[in-house]
Structure formats: structure tokens, C-alpha cells
Amino acid sequence: MKTSPLSPLGRRTQPPPISWLMRMTLERPGLISLAAGFTDNPSLPVREARALFQDLLRDGPAGQAALQYGSTPGLPQLRELTARRLCELDGPGAAAPGRLIISSGSQQMLYMVTEALCGPGDIVLVEDPTYFVYLGILQSHGVETRGIRMEADGLSLEHLEDTLNALSRDGDLPRVKLLYLVSYFQNPTGLTTRREKKSRAIEILRRYERRAGHPIYLVEDAAYRELRFSGLDEPSALALRRHASRVIYVGTYSKPFATGARVGFGVLPEPVFTTVERIKGNHDFGTSNVLQCLLASALESGHYDRHLAILRRRYRHKAETMTAAARRHFSASVQWREPQGGLYLWAALPGGVSAGVNSRVFRAALERGVLYVPGQLCYAPDPRRRRPAHELRLSFGGATTDQITRGMARLGGVLRAMV
Amino acid sequence: MKTSPLSPLGRRTQPPPISWLMRMTLERPGLISLAAGFTDNPSLPVREARALFQDLLRDGPAGQAALQYGSTPGLPQLRELTARRLCELDGPGAAAPGRLIISSGSQQMLYMVTEALCGPGDIVLVEDPTYFVYLGILQSHGVETRGIRMEADGLSLEHLEDTLNALSRDGDLPRVKLLYLVSYFQNPTGLTTRREKKSRAIEILRRYERRAGHPIYLVEDAAYRELRFSGLDEPSALALRRHASRVIYVGTYSKPFATGARVGFGVLPEPVFTTVERIKGNHDFGTSNVLQCLLASALESGHYDRHLAILRRRYRHKAETMTAAARRHFSASVQWREPQGGLYLWAALPGGVSAGVNSRVFRAALERGVLYVPGQLCYAPDPRRRRPAHELRLSFGGATTDQITRGMARLGGVLRAMV
16 A cells, blocks of 8 residues: 555644553553643542432433433533523623533533634644643644743733734734633643733734734633632633623533543634534534533532532642642752642743653653653644743642652652752 | 634534424424434433442442543443454454444544544545435535445445446545445435445455555444344444454444443554544543443443343334334335334335425425425435435434324325325
8 A cells, every 4th residue: 555544634643642641650550640630539529420310310201311312512401500600700691501512521622613713734822831632633633833922920912912923924814713721720830811811812813813814713721710729710701791702712510520521611602603513513413411411410409519619628738738849849949839720730940951751850750750741742833942841740630649749759859869 | 804714624514404403393392203313212221320320439449430531542341341242243353442442422433533534535435325414524524425326235336346446437546535334224224234245345445445545444334233123133344354454343332222321432443543542532532431431331230231122122113113104104106114223214205206305295294293304315415416305214213102103194194195
């Protein structure tokens, strides 16, 4: 055979970096993984889910309905509850059930939005660094990326504007489709984007739309919004009512409730809504009805919010365990910031010290039995710069407090020896 | 704005014909739908699912594992059970767990296989008629189609060969990626492809591969295989061990157990397996773990097979109700065949009488309060012929026996008046 039978997408789709990291964990039983974005195991709502299923799957039509096909955009009750929840956070009118589509985790929503908007040769603006799995989606669709620098309160508006200016000069604006923000306790940096920045970012994008010839969307990935354990909730871009036609909001119930249940959602303006609804029909006709019923009952009964309160306390405790260990074991030259939510602590090594995939630090950490995500993997390909390699993403999500303490001690030992 | 922000895929993706038919059902409360491919509601395994969840979600690590992320290709136990089941049907070595990927219904597997193999301008060979939702997937990916005529025991090998010859003459073989067969109680015709035909079809495809420059796959969609209520199981293409590198087998647990649970699977040769595994990672990291655990326990405990036995009796009864009504209410000039499994009865009107979307028959049926799927919708676009419009797909899956009896009487009245 002369050629591959694969499609261009098939050929472009790469193995995700996490699969390689996960394999490493499985192969070394003693290894402490501070790499995986898993959520906390012991606090998973087993008892709650059991009680909810027990109630849902009662004899008669209601139980049957839960096990039957639903409709493509999702269970009306769950769309309604989700819209109501968003309106409580972002103000009346922030989200209507009719603009909501339920998906298999927020991941599927990101995939479908990308399918709907981006083709080969298009350009997506992302934070620098950003959620690396999304970079895999973009790569598989042949999409180019430009990284926008991060500041303590979210992306640099100056760098956003510079980037758009440069794209404009090169005649590349028609290829720019969206700006992707992980706006709450960002994966990987833990940073949160302030409302004001989202608002100004959209205004900037809109100024370039005329030369782009089409809308440029803000895709707000709010996956970690509910996993906040200190500070106040920042309004999402859905609160910016006059920009509603440009905001795509992606959320999830998986991380705050049960990752094994895989229920997420998107709030979408036209023509994205109609297109994603059709794509969703082609993917799977709609997310599992029984899981949607589970989430709807969890929300309606108050189980969800009670569980969330427990989860927040738990993640605060785990984050504090990690930061206490960082204070104790990391030298002062290693920089990191106290997380206020989410699952991650982001640490930067001083000077030219690399923590990258092929670095001495990464290999020494592995030998000492601790795994982290090299920050390098979180930087999008961008022709304007090399990918920085001096950072580490550390997760306090899946590991136990004991593992966190021991893992950080091991890592601290490595860093003290090498930095 | 001058142009659409949508990607080429976004622009190509059309609303599915079923959404329009479903809306019609909702808008007319008295309407009897013999259109939707829903499964039987009263026999859904509510009690079984409740008991299984109760057992799965016990306190401790096992319950937690069910609610946590799984791995991308799927729950090892479910892959193992599925492979074993296929080996029982198709012989030792027919399927290995390591070649199996679990998906959100078989629909998602069809989508991912198409993504992996087919790009714009490629050609897929389908049965004439075929599963119309798959036609939507192909269209959204910019794929052209050629319909291969059907005979009582599956596709016409002669027409397959003629089609490949013509494509070869035109230099189009490099664009041909796969032959898609719904091989058991086909949607829409109810026909089953004999093993011998699958074997010869692959041999024919392989003869054209050299000129294609790459493998041409047989994608066997076995969605209805387990919904057999008379006759014996026909081996699948997985039984043809020497063609293993060319067979993609797609199955589902949704229809035989609970459509609301959305668990399907694919058995895939390389390089399709690796590519689909990566695509699955990008879609959703893997199908909901809790649903996979549910299916694994249902299979392991015997609940699944006991339920299947009940379901088969039930569908046989519903199919007999429909055929009895057809015998009574349809004139002898309307042709149809006794279903042996699946959910559908396929009927053909004589002469040039149309049952198509804009036909007098379809409108009169709607006015009399009965809905069917115009057979027209099941024919792929094919430049070589017009889409036949004289057929109807009637489903006995979702309707009650009483609705089937009344719906068929109404339809019979329309047909007697118009044919």
C-alpha cells in the first residue's frame, strides 16, 4: 500500500501527553502522581448517587423515561436548572435553557465547538500556558495557535492587542476564529480572569472583526468555577449582556460532582447553537439520559450543593497541605502562588533551569518516585517563541494528603539538589 | 459581516431528518408514530438497573471507582466481557479486548471511525437504502456516497463490483475508504447479510486496494444483531479471521438493554484502533465509567441475557402485531417482508406511487394521524440514480401493540384510497 487510509484529521490526531504520563504511573507502583487531573476519590458522592438512582429508577413511566433516549440538546429539566444556576451567578438573562446544550463532560462541548468553528489553517488564540488537552483538539483539526501572555488577573490585554495587530498586518485576521480562556483557577496556572478583563478582551476582539469578516468568539471554559475554596465568585462573560452574541460558555458537572458521570454543557449563541446541536446529533443523539436525570435530581434535591460544600473544604485542605509542603521543601527561588480554587499549583524554577520532558529535573523526580506535568506541555505551538520549560504543574486533586506531603518532600529534595 | 464564522464541517452539517419527524410527533398529540427508532418503553430494565446501581455504588473503593474517570478505551472488565461475547458468537480470536474501544453508543463509534478515515472528497459505499443518520455523518465530513443495491440476503455483489469498476475507470478508487453495512435486520429494510456475502464483499474490496493505494475497510454495523427473534445468528465479519485487518465491527448495548445508557463499542484493526483511541481522548477521555460499570455488571450477573430474552419475545410479539395488521389492512400490491429481528418493517408501494416527504400518501397519513419514515430519506445521494420514493419504514419498536394496530389500520386506509 502506498498511502495511509487515514483522513487528514486521523493523521493529525496525536496521542495526548496525559496518556504517556498515566502509563508512567501505572508502570511504577511506588510512584506518587501529582500529575493527573483526577478529582478526590474518597469524597466522591457514592451514597448520594446510590440514593438518587434508587429514587430515579422507581417502577413506572419516570423510571422508564430515565432509561430511554432523550433529546439531542438534553433533558429539559437539566437545561432549565442549569440556566437558572447561571442566572443566579451572572444575573437575569445570562443563560436561557433554549441556548443550552448538554454534553458528555465539558470536553465534548469544546470538541464540538471547535468542529463547528475551526477548520484547517484557522487560528485560535489561547492563554500562554493553557489546558493541554484542548491543544490536542486544535492540532487534530489543523488549527494554528497563538499564545497570549498571562498576568496575575488573567490574560494580558496588551499582548492580545499586539497579537491581533500583527495578524492584521499579515492579512491573517480572517483565519482567527476564537479566543479560548480557562477563566477560573486556570488549568494549569490556577489564575482567574477578572470580569473587567473578559469585557475588554471581547471589545478588543470586536474591533478586529470587520477586518476578519466574521465574528470572533470568546470561548470561556469555566470547568473549575465551582471548585472555588476561597475568595468570591467572579462573574463570567455571560454577565456581559451586550456581548451575548460573542460568548460561548462551557461548564461541567463532572468535576464538582462525579467525573465518572460525564455531564457538561455549553451556552451558545447562533449560529453556533444550531450547528453544535446538529453535530451533537451526529456524535451520539444526546448525552446519556440516565446520567442527565442523575444530575438533575442531584441539583434539585440539594445533594449537589451539599456535596460541593464538602468538596470545597476538602480541596482547600489538600491545597493547604500542598502549599505548606512547598513552603517547607521548596527553596525561596522557586516561585508559586497560593491556589484559591481548582486542582493545581503552578511552580516556576529560577534562571534557566528546565523542568521539561527531557530535563534532568523531570528524570530525577521520576527516580525519586514523584510525577508532575512538565509545564512545557501546556504551551501552545506559537511561531513567535520557544515553549518555556521552567515550570511544573502540580495537582492536589487525586492524591491523598499523605501522598501530597510525601510527594512534595521528594520533589523538594530534587529541586534543592538541582536548582 | 461578510462571511460565516463556521468551519466547512459546521456549514456542511445538516439537521437530521429525524429531528423534523420527532417535532411532528410532539406537535400532534394524537399522532401515532411508527417513525422513531425508539425501543420498547415498558420492557426497559428499570428494576434491574436499580438493583445493579445499588450493588455497584456500595461504600468503599469499588463504588468510588465507578464514579471516577476511567481510561480512554474503556473499562477493562467491559472490554474483556465484550470480547468474550464476540468470541462466543464468531469463534475464538474473533475479538481481543486490546482491539476494543467502548463508545457512547455505537453512533459515536461510527462518527469516530468516519473522522479517522474519511475527509472531504472521499467516497463511502453504502447499502441502498441505509441507516440515514450515518448519511448525515458522511455529509458533514464532505464525503460522497455510492449506493449498492440490496438483495434478499444482503448487498448485491455484482453491483458492488460494477461500482468499483466504474470508480476505477474514472480514477476515483483512491477516494474510496470503506463499505458500510448494517448487517443484521438492517435499518431500514430488516434484511440480514449472509456471512458468505460479507466474505466475498471483502475479497472484492481487496482486489481494488492496489489501485486505491490503501486498505478499503468493511465497516460492519451490528447494532441490531442481538435483537433477533427468529432464525439463527449469522456470523459477523469478525469470523473471517484472514480478513481481520480489514474489518471494523461496531456494536451496541444501548438497544438491547437501555437506550438511555448509551454504551456501544468498536473492534478495530490498526491503524484505525490507535487513531480512534486518540480521537476518543479528544472527544471525552472515555465513556462514562458508571455506565460502563452498569453494563459490565449486567453482563456478568446474567441480568443482560435474561433481559434480552424478554426483549426478544416482546419484539417478536410487536412485529407479529404489525405484520398481522399489514396482512389485514394493506392491499396485496403493497410489498413487505416478515421481520426476523430488529425494529423495522419495510414496505414498498406498487408502480410509481410515492410515499416520499412531499407525497400525497405522506400528507394523507399525517392527516389520518400516523407517521412513518419516508424510505426516500434512507437513500444516499448517488449521482447514478434518483432516490426511490415508493417505500416506507415502519417501526414496531417504540409504539405499543395497541398503537401499532391502530396506526396500521389508519395507514392501510390511506394506502387503499391512494394506491
